[in-house]
Amino acid sequence: MASQAVSQLALSLTDAYQAALPKSKALYGQAQKIFPSGVTHDGRYMTPFPIYVKRAKGSRKWDEDDREYVDYWVGHGALILGHGHPVVLKAVQEQLEKGTHYGACHALEVEWGAQIIKMVPSAERVRFTSSGTEATLMAIRLSRAFSNKTRVVKFEGHFHGWHDNVAIGVNPPYEVPISPGLLDDVIGSVILCPPNDTKALEKILKEHHQDIACVIIEPTGGSYGMIPTDPAFLPELRRLTAQYGVILIFDEVITGFRVAPGGAQEFYKVKPDLTTMAKIVAGGLPGGAVAGRKDIMEYLEFKKDDPHWNRHKKMYHPGTYNANPLSASAGLTTLRILESGEDIQKANAIAKALRDGMNEVIRKLGVDWYVYGDFSDFHFLIGIDPAQASDPNFKVYNLDYHLLKGKANPDLIYKLRQGMILNGVDIMREGGMTSSAHTEEDVEITVKAFEATLRALQEEGSI
Ligand SMILES: Cc1ncc(COP(=O)(O)O)c(C=O)c1O
Known part of the structure; x- marks a missing residue:
């Protein structure tokens, strides 16, 4: 050197x-x-x-x-095995020969999804996305579809990507959105909560639970632990969201497969309703996922009885690179290596x-x-x-x-x-x-x- x-x-x-x-x-x-x-x-x-x-x-x-x-x-946190891990590299090289995009379902995506369900405690169903931003966007929209409510609670200092729903409360001053060009109604629908503050959270949920679709958190703390979570806060968060009928989303885009093979939810033994993943889940290639409770994930299913082309009972979800075969090969291989811890x-x-x-x-x-x-x-x-x-x-x-x-x-x-x-x-x-x-x-x-x-x-x- x-x-x-x-x-x-x-x-x-x-x-x-x-x-x-x-x-x-x-x-x-x-x-x-x-x-x-x-x-x-x-x-x-x-x-x-x-x-x-x-x-x-x-x-x-x-x-x-x-x-x-x-x-x-x-x-950006995706390579927990380091750059160019030989087993991951081999899997990707082999997949490269077989094709980079089939525009079709493929066996590897089934194995990849099954591996996530095996490892992540709260995952009953999975849907792949292309990034972490897409994953949190999807989890929030699913929460709205499921609950028929609109507002989102997020913690000050926590980062969940760059779409409008989470573009406030990221960096101080927290009440100022992180960017111009955002929709006031969307930003206004977000309720900010100080981190680790059970009383503040309880007050918000008590006053607004009829309007709140979900609470989203980076479980180990804002910006991958820069504002660390008091471990005692997570069970309280779970208790209160369950009590007030509000969906709890763990954003495990960084902590997923990094903190424990099953993510922060395994480490802290607290099960969210939905989990967002990216980075390690795709083994260093672009990709993300949302996983969680079957009844919530069912809002992605086609419904025969929906007269409006599935617009009322199904959350629409295309995405050219969802479950891309190259990302699937890197992700599946990485997750299998990480399983032992x-x-x-x-x-x-x-x-x-x-x-x-x-x-x-x-x-x-x-x-x-x-x-x-x-x-x-x-x-x-x-x-x-x-x-x-x-x-x-x-x-x-x-x-x-x-x-x-x-x-x-x-x-x-x-x-x-x-x-x-x-x-x-x-x-x-x-x-x-x-x-x-x-x-x-x-x-x-x-x-x-x-x-x-x-x-x-x-x-x-x-x-
Ligand atoms: C916790 C968390 N959520 C979401 C995101 C957004 O992921 P992406 O950069 O893949 O859009 C990030 C990115 O760093 C993140 O750290």
Whole structure:
């Protein structure tokens, strides 16, 4: 691996970054003339420009300047087995030979769906989608069809994709929608609830349950655990939604098959009515799914007695890439590997070693940061008294959640990323995820990169 140390950083981090990645810089110059802000996903935007990756394998990826990185994006969380797992690769290559799209039902989709039902405790029926955004859109619409009610309860700081129904309460200030161009009626139908607040939830359900179709939650917490869920909250959420006759949706787009083979619902032993999945479910290829109670999923069935071409009793659901054979081959193979839980444990253990290592650096350098996470994830909490964080009874979910998301200065996060990239590590903004392909050597490289970056940030007065 190229040692890309920034120790001799006479230059600022940003200048050093620009000098070290000429090919990425040039590509970004071209991309800015093609894509808005030069990127194809808002989350990939960074200043002064993002890296351009040409190859990935296991826990590593390589950019156009041939620099090597330990990767903590892992395909936006989709690749819990790492890049190019040989068994998954073989399955996809074999499928590629047989055809990429039949425009027809196929045996692999049946196996794939059956595997989900086998692994996910609440899954009685499944429908595939092309993405996580489509999955949450579908679960919410199904809830409305089933309940004949309209409103949605979502938790502040939780992310469920980018369609209108969930485009509020994502980043602070939570009452301001995340985008222009949304329908006021749709946005207005969403009721925001503070995370982990049983009393607030009970009040909302008590007052509005006749209008509420569903409550949707990322079960381990907003933005894959950045605002962690108090485990005691989930049974209360289940109890209250059942009591008030409101559908409970677990958005397991990230936690599905990452937290446990059956997702967060298996880990916490709380069964939702509907579950949304994407990312790992399709093994790193595009895909998603909704699964859940048979009686709710029946709203996707054709009804012989519907005089209006199934418009009244059936939820309409086409989708060119639903259950695409390539995604099916990657997804089914990945899920089968994950069934034993071994890879999940491995990814969790690596993430814990990373968090411990980075927290040690934080203590050593006397920085007011803390690295937290519960599974194969890590998140940076910037601006916390280290004495508070080292209390053995300290629980991140007991902090005011307003401190946990959207507080970090974006320029500082970009500099943190620049420093880590210069030292051979690609983190996702204020955190990242691990895979079973990550190794102790990766942890060592990352902790060293973190120390070098924090020192550089201190030297230039950024922290
Ligand atoms: C919890 C959660 N739900 C939904 C989505 C949207 O999924 P997609 O990006 O596949 O549309 C994401 C994406 O990161 C997510 O993390």
